[in-house]
Amino acid sequence: MLFRTLAAAAALLVLSTSVAAQDLDLRAQxxxxxxxxxxxxxGVVVDQLRAAGFEPVVETFVGGNPRGGEMEGRNVVVTIGDGPREILLTAHYDAVVLRDGSLSHGVVDNAASVVGVIEAAKILKGKDLNHRVRIILFDQEELGLVGARKWIEAHGLANVAAVVNSDVAGYGDTLMYGQNNGPQSAFVTRAVQELCAERAMQCVGFPIYPPSDDRAFSGVGRPQGAPAAPVVPTVSLGFQDEVGAHQMWLAFNGGETPGLAEGFVPRVFQLIHxxxxxxxxxxxxxxxxxxxVYAALVERLDAQLAE
Known part of the structure; x- marks a missing residue:
């Protein structure tokens, strides 16, 4: 009995040490x-993808915006598997320039999402998938979804079956997902809901969700005067603590009487930018x-789209 107890304690120690090491590694990333x-x-994106066993492609484009003028941007792309159609898993890696001219640390918005997407790519790399999965880490999201729009200009959407986007996933155990990417996206949000139920996760669906690169693919919120473009099934995901997620829901969806104190700003919006x-x-x-979660959602969509 003593030996079994010691063996169990040793196994727990090894497990806890492994978890702690992984936490340190993810924090460092x-x-x-x-x-x-x-x-x-x-350069960090490229180095981390290479360390994960991928050979990323850097796609440069001329971007910028009217305020800052033209500037070169760089989308970083890796491809997993093959197939006539593809599922995109995306996040932006650029950070916003603050009022004093310095660059935000940009870890909640959005380095944590990028590392999460790379972790998902590592999981998906060993799977037998029906679709090609393209991981795209966008530049210049903070300038108006420029990197995503430039990728669409260069590649089109004809072969894109679905898009899963991540923005603001740095803390908390509550998954937030947008439900405002058009009727073609209903089955994607349904897949998110199924995943939440199966994993007994705390999840909050937003009828109105803050914009991110998902809007470039769904066509929702297209700039005035921009030409019409194909739209694809899309969802945007993020994580926050449960209270913060519900406060953000009320701020965006509570109407004229959201139940929040006058002038209250949800914590996440005090942090980002x-x-x-x-x-x-x-x-x-x-x-x-x-x-x-991202890997599991891509697998679920891959299977459902193949039926």
């Missing part, structure tokens, strides 16, 4: 994105969960 320029963040978006906010457990 997110922290690596704290760089002085977005170009330096590109500010000098408070720092590593102190990051929970590696959320990054790990995000990677697992």
């Amino acid at each position: 997110v922290a690596a994105y704290v760089q002085p320029t977005n170009e330096a963040r590109t 500010s000098d408070g978006d720092t590593m102190e906010q990051i929970d590696p457990a959320t990054v790990k969960t995000a990677g697992e």
